Amino acid sequence: MFLFLLAQATEILELQARINTSESSVEILKKKNTVLAAELPFLQTRLRASESTVEQLRRKDAVLAGRLCNTESLIEDLMGQISVCLRS
Secondary structure (H helix, E strand, O other), X not given: OHHHHHHHHHHHHXXXXXXXXXXXXXXXXXXXXXXXXXXXXXXXXXXXXXXHHHHHHHHHHHHHHHHHHHHHHHHHHHHHHHHHHHHO
């Protein structure tokens, strides 16, 4: 009977140690969560700014692509005119 009680007491001590370890881990995770939660609004602001910049760059890219296309057409027209002039 004594050995049985000793085994149970040992098991209880082991479980208490595991609970203490788990509680410590929970506290560490809560602190990390608090730090991350504090950073979240800043990161959201940066994300919105980046998304806005990307959208502006896409619009500029579309404008430049249009200008490039027009320039290429003008060059082709000029090359055609030069060819005609050289033949005459």
